Amino acid sequence: MSGAEEDSGPGRAPAPAAGRRIPAEWVSSRPRAERARQVADVLRQRITSGARTGDVLPDERTLGAQLGASRNAVREALALLRDEGLVSRRRGVGTVVETPKxxxxxxxxxxxxxxxxxxxxxxxxxxxxxxxxxxxxxxxxxxxxxxxxxxxxxxxxxxxxxxxxxxxxxxxxxxxxxxxxxxxxxxxxxxxxxxxxxxxxxxxxxxxxxxxxxxxxxxxxxxxxxxxxxxxxxxxxxxxxxxxxxxxxxxxxxxxxxxxxxxxxxxxxxxxx
Incomplete structure (x- = not known):
């Protein structure tokens, strides 16, 4: 993972990758955890709107592009959903829906x-x-x-x-x-x-x-x-x-x-x- 995708410090905005424009609402001074919760909310709604057990979510980079979020925020959002039991990580497969609501x-x-x-x-x-x-x-x-x-x-x-x-x-x-x-x-x-x-x-x-x-x-x-x-x-x-x-x-x-x-x-x- 490149340094451009890492947050530059607690409460600071992540530096955008070359050629990529991250919407202003995702690069505010809000803590990364808050941004991750917002991403998790969006993904949770997607899962509860018709996902089935075994469905595979897009990879972190694709989700970041879809949601206008850094990969770090997406990664933390997926961790929140794993803690809820909604998804799991499977080697060679990716992030999989485990128990849809x-x-x-x-x-x-x-x-x-x-x-x-x-x-x-x-x-x-x-x-x-x-x-x-x-x-x-x-x-x-x-x-x-x-x-x-x-x-x-x-x-x-x-x-x-x-x-x-x-x-x-x-x-x-x-x-x-x-x-x-x-x-x-x-x-x-x-x-x-x-x-x-x-x-x-x-x-x-x-x-x-x-x-x-x-x-x-x-x-x-x-x-x-x-x-x-x-x-x-x-x-x-x-x-x-x-x-x-x-x-x-x-x-x-x-x-x-x-x-x-x-x-x-x-x-x-x-x-x-």
Whole structure:
């Protein structure tokens, strides 16, 4: 690697190679680590927008030319992505996508298998499924049931092409849940089973997303180190008539999934315009 491609010192701009013009936004006095994070953000978006396991990224020089970045910034960006588990270096091959992230939209009520159509095979390991005669009050409150009312609980480990993706726990009113238990829990989304059991379409869902550190049990099932950050989604799904039908808790591997949505800014009231 030539000296022209090295940064000239902490917080200083890299000297451009002969005949190469680096855009001003990449040669500011910002620390190289900051520039590397910006490159990593761009590459991460490329990977999460459709890359598959085994795809090979362009070499560092080509990426630098595409992004208007120094090779040092590209190299550090790739190191960040390796630390995230998204890519690896293979001798004689280059930088390879290891575990692409898959998008799960939050602006449409859809099951995971439906969302991931075309990305691989989703399978469900049914870890438990049955009636809870005395569920916690917090569950019956969410489902707008009387205290102590029985509910059906279904816990499934979801896999994509054999690799763990999420741990999903659903609580359903007993009348509906018993009919869901008769369905193909290993092969189908719970949403579809609920619509068949009730003869009604789902209407809407309220959800909250936050990050938690995986407890040892959850980490073991998802095959991540204990304490790893995972997405925690709490979702209450209602039928089209407004009845709550599924109080769901999901734990999703953050290294395999991105959550996205299309949101719109409401038009301001006439008085404010």
């Amino acid at each position: 898959y998008g799960h939209g939050l602006d449409r009520l859809a099951g995971l298998a439906e969302t991931l159509t075309g990305h691989g095979t989703v399978t469900n390991e049914v870890r438990s499924a049955g009636l809870l005669a005395a569920p916690p009050d917090a569950i019956t409150e969410r489902l707008e049931l009387p205290p102590g009312a029985p509910v059906v609980c279904v816990e499934r480990l979801r896999r994509l092409d054999g690799l763990p993706l999420s741990l999903d726990t659903s609580y359903l009113p007993a009348g509906i849940g018993r009919r869901v238990l008769d369905g193909d829990l290993a092969g189908r989304d719970v949403f579809a089973l609920i619509e068949e059991a009730t003869g009604c379409l789902l209407g809407r869902a309220e959800l909250a997303v936050h990050a938690v550190n995986a407890d040892p049990g959850t980490a073991g099932l998802l095959q991540v180190p204990a304490g790893s950050a995972v997405f925690a989604i709490e979702r209450l799904t209602r039928l089209a008539d407004g009845r709550p039908v599924d109080a769901e808790s999901l734990r999703i591997r953050a290294d395999r999934m991105t959550l996205h949505a299309t949101v719109h800014r409401n038009r301001a009231p006439a008085a404010d315009r």
